[in-house]
Amino acid sequence: MWCLLLVVCFNTELCTGCSILSALQDLPSAPWPALRSKMEKHLQVISVLQWVISFLAMGAAGTVLLIYMFCTDLWVIAAMYTAWLIFDWNTPKQGSCAGKLGNCHPGGRRSSWVRNWTMWTYFRDYFPIRLIKTHNLLPSRNYIFGYHPHGIFSFGAFCNFGTEATGFSKKFPGIKPSLATLAGNFRMPVFRDYLMSGGICPVNRNSIDYLLSQNGTGNAVVIVVGGAAESLNCAPGKNSVTLNNRKGFVRLALQQGSDLVPVYSFGENDVYKQVIFEERTWWRLAQKRLQKIIGFAPCLFHGCGFFSSDSWGMVPYNKPITTIVGEPITVPKIEQPPRDMVDLYHAMYINSLTSLFDKYKTRFGLKESDILHIH
Secondary structure, rough: OHHHHHHHHHHHHHHHHHHHHHHHHHHHOOHHHHHHHHHHHHHHHHHHHHHHHHHHHHHHHHHHHHHHHHHOOHHHHHHHHHHHHHOOOOHHHHOOOOOOOOOOOOOOOOHHHHOOOOHHHHHHHHHOEEEEEOOOOOOOOOEEEEOOOOOOHHHHHHHHHHOOOOOOHHHHHOOEEEEOOOOHHOOOOOHHHHHOOOOOEEHHHHHHHHHOOOOOEEEEEEEEHHHHHHHHHOOOOOOOEOOOOOOOHHHHHHOOOOEEEEEEOHHHOOOOEEEEOOOOOOOHHHHHHHHHHOOOOOOOEEEOOOOOOOOOOOEEEOOOOEEOOOOEEOOOOOOOOOOOHHHOOOHHHHHHHHHHHHHHHHHHHHOOOOOOOEE
8 A cells, every 4th residue: 555655655756846847947047958957857767767666666566565564563554455455356347336236447446637647747758658649439339449569568558548648538538448457466465456557457257348338338448468478579679569369359359340440650669679589499498488477477678777878778779659540340249259350350440550560660760661460
C-alpha cells in the first residue's frame, strides 16, 4: 500500500512542479529557461523510471509488505486488506460491478483522475510518444486492437491506451480502451489496483469476453499479440512481429463480432538494447522455459543511467515512439467460427498490418526497402 501512496504523492509533487515551472517561465531573467528545461528533463526521467520500477517491483514489494504486516501490530490492517482482496478477486476481469446490477467499468476500477495524472505527460514527452489516428471508430461497435511490436515494456501501448497523455478519448470519442496484460499481475496486492486504475485488464478469455459482450459497445480491448515470445527478439532497428501462429485474438473477434484494428508503434524496439541469444543455446532454452513457467520472458537488456546517457541503467533511451492506429476490419459475429474462417480473417489482418507498416515506414526513419518480418 505504501508503494501506491508514494506514486500518488509523486504525482501530486509533479503537479506542484508543473506550477513551479510555470512560475519560473514567467520570470524575465535569462537563467530560468535553462533551469526550467533541466527540471522538465529530470521530471521526465523520474516519471519513466517510476513506471519501470513499479512494473518490475511493486507487485513483489506489496506482497512482502503485506506478509510483513501480519507479523507486526498492523496485522489487523493486513487481515482487512486480505479479506478485501479475496472479496474483490474477480473485479479485474469482470469490472467494478462484478456480479451486481448497475453500470460496469472495463478493467475494474478505471479512474479518470489517474489516467490524467500530470506525471503521464512527462512520461509521454520523455521519448516522446505520439498517437496517430488514421480512421474513425464507431461507438456503436466493439473492437480488438492488435498492438505490435511488444518491445521490452510496451511503453507505447501503456502511454496511449493506459493513460490519456496522448489524448485517446479526444481522438476516438465514445471509445473506451482496455489494455490487456498478464493475468498474474492482478494477483499481486497494491499493483493490481494501480493497473486497474488505468483501465488495464487481464489478457484472458473470461475478461475479454466480458468486456466485449457484457459491457455494451464502444469498447476497445488492446492486445499485445506477440507477447513475451516477441520481446525475446526485439532490438533497435529490428522490425519483426510474432503473428503467424497467433490466431486466438481473431477467433475471439469472430465470436464476439468485434472489429479488428491493426496498431503498429514505430520506435518501440529502439528504447532498450537487448542481448539476443541464439536458438538452441542454453540461455535461450532457459529464457523460454522461464517464460512458460512465469508467463513473461526474462530478457537481458539495458538502457541508460539516471545521470548520464553514456552509462548503462534501467532508464530507456529517449527514442521517439509513434503509434499508428490503422483501419478497422469489419468482422461478422459467428459463435463457432470454422478454422478456414479464422484463417481468412487472420490473413486479412496480416495484410492490413503490413500495408500500415509500408505506408508509414519512411515517415519515421525507415527506408523504402525495409520490410516487416512476420514470424
